[in-house]
Amino acid sequence: MKFSGFKVVKEALTGHKGWQPLWRNPEPKPAYDIVIVGGGGHGLATAFYLAKTFGELKVAVLEKGWLGSGNIGRNTTIIRSNYLLPGNEPFYEFSMKLWENLEQETNFNSMVSQRGIINLIHTDGQRDAYRRRGNAMLLAGADARLLGRDELKEMVPFLNYDNARFPIKGGLMQPRAGTARHDGVVWGYARGADQRGVDIIQNCEVTGFKIENGKVLGVETSRGFIGAKKVGVSVAGSSSRVMQKAGMRLPMESHVLQAFVSEGLKPTIPGVITFGAGHFYVSQSDKGGLVFGGDLDGYNSYAQRGNLPVVEDVLEGGMALMPMIGRARLLRSWGGIMDMSMDGSPIIDKTDIDGLYFNGGWCYGGFKATPASGYAFAHLLATDRPHETATGYRFDRFNRGHVIDEKGVGAQPNLH
């Protein structure tokens, strides 16, 4: 089944009887060439590119719950490539380019909307830092614009420009950044992978690895043993938990991040806006709800829910930045578990165990990385070589002293 405008019209006229499920629900086979653990955005994107780009035929994705039950269904959907460091920026720009073509590639409406992101500037020092970042982005082939106060005021007049403590002096904008429909990304990749023969197996928790003589032979699951020549683990917040079953300790802590959505309002916020002096960022969904979030709760957590102090902190940030939201009612809030790495950057690498590969450490920024992460992980799994934009994302960067620390805060995961 191919989606098209013609198909929509045809179904509308014929009672919507021709729609089919987006993917099969197969029983697990005894063995696969490649087994991906974790059916989040990254796992499904990996399977999609394995099948589509690298011609792998016997691939399965094992998901302990249902597709989209992890962070891919909990994030605030911002996509951008406004990083500074050479280890990161080319990778995220590669991801941005994949986003731009995603809907054509998957034949699925993922509602990729390049409505722009603006990081606000409140001090002269911050303007210098953002100018440097913008230049780094341009050098890596991305787009960036430094906005003055007047230009910004025209675009987003509703901000509190004259806040006594944090006046707004301008912004760094990436016009090609924006948002995508997170569930649409899951479904698009799942459907695309399934169509190319990937078995997506839900309610199948990996409980252990079968490893003999330093080589992985398959995975133990809640639905029995599944053999595999290669296993790629892509379980985001559960990374330490799963890799511990293979005897590994990771450079990572799991932390909870919360997000919020208000009641639906008329269109007011054109793109994504981030407060440069506090923990608050906001965009508006197509349904009209303001989608916003802030900082991590700050302590190790696997609870998928946060506490009230951060709720207060985020809402204070919102009120300082745009007092007009004070009248909007909060509809929902939720939390997801972040795989916070020690330098704030991810890992896409082989492990010391032959045939066992790992993808994780995405912190709170892995949604935008979904296409490139899947592509790069598929590249690694299929060819045993890292993708050219992901060569820095190695386990051994920590002992070699080659950390990729965008914020420069050191090995303190709750500060990244």
Place this chain on the structure above:
Amino acid sequence: MLIPHPLLGLRDSQEFTYLGDANLMHRPDPAAENAEAAFCEYVFLRDNPAGVHRELWFHEQGDRSWLVVTRDTTTHEILGAELASDVKLGAAQ
């Protein structure tokens, strides 16, 4: 979350800042032969358990003591708190 401070009773966790795994109190010996590898593990690798976790909290807006708090990371339930100085003394004996 309320942290049962051994000297001050129940205190709001907002008065504290969080550092991480209490094993950070056990710094490797910088003179040991494997010091480089040991420090790399110490600085970068974590157990990161789902369940009971012993962790360091600093009572920044209180008596500025370090506590070792035992907490369940799957429920946020706090199971106990000790002064880090007591824990360290105990470990040294």
